[in-house]
Amino acid sequence: MTTDAQQGTWTQEADGSLTVVCPTPEALAPLAEALAGVLAPGDLVLLQGDLGAGKTTLTQHLARALGVGDDQYVASPSFALVHEYRGRLPMVHMDLYRLADEDDVEAAGVLEYLEQPSVTVVEWPDRLGSLTPDDRLEICLEHASVEARRIILIPKGANWRRKIDRIAEQLAQTTMQQSNNQPGPR
Ligand SMILES: Nc1ncnc2c1ncn2[C@@H]1O[C@H](COP(=O)(O)OP(=O)(O)OP(=O)(O)O)[C@@H](O)[C@H]1O
Ligand SMILES: [Mg+2]
DSSP states (O other): OEEEETTEEEEEOTTSOEEEEESSGGGHHHHHHHHHHHOOTTOEEEEEOOTTSSHHHHHHHHHHHTTOOTTSOOOOTTTTSEEEEESSSEEEEEEOTTOOSHHHHHHHTOGGGGGSSSEEEEESGGGGGGGOOSSEEEEEEEESSSSOEEEEEEEESHHHHHHHHHHHHHHHHHHHHHHHHSOOOO
16 A cells, blocks of 8 residues: 655555655654554664664654653764663663674673563664564665655564554554645635
């Protein structure tokens, strides 16, 4: 199914994956809202994409959608590795860029965060190597143009497939609400 909306265009494939093209950073908000709506304690979201792809920007929108207050600033945690936030659900934001591989990840002691009943968002998750948990949502962010980003949600496990279906339903509703809010003919 495909639809056009102010937040961009989204397409769901038969394998359950969902592709959203966001023309601006602000257009990430409806996707972040829809994602926040399906997240539960213990959920793991891996954000893949090059430098500047928009991983931290999406995390900021997700934190806001989870009710993290502006007083808890969501910066790129590249220097701290891990930041914890308190919203409607506890959220852990990890940036593994500075780690080389899974041995580094183990030595840094960040794996214990994955056991916590928090929503965990990970930038540069390739560093986890064979330590990558099976049950996870993978989100790939790519440049579609200078400003636009193609964001692909890939379910890993039946649980995430159902959740992505709910995200697609939510995006469809947002689209309908937005078109209902358009000024009609005079
Ligand atoms: N449609 C868009 N979606 C997301 N970000 C966008 C978009 N258009 C422009 N940008 C800009 O691209 C930059 C993305 O930076 P961000 O720090 O989120 O990337 P990152 O993937 O976390 O990079 P890094 O790997 O360095 O941590 C921001 O300056 C953001 O404003
Ligand atoms: Mg980042």
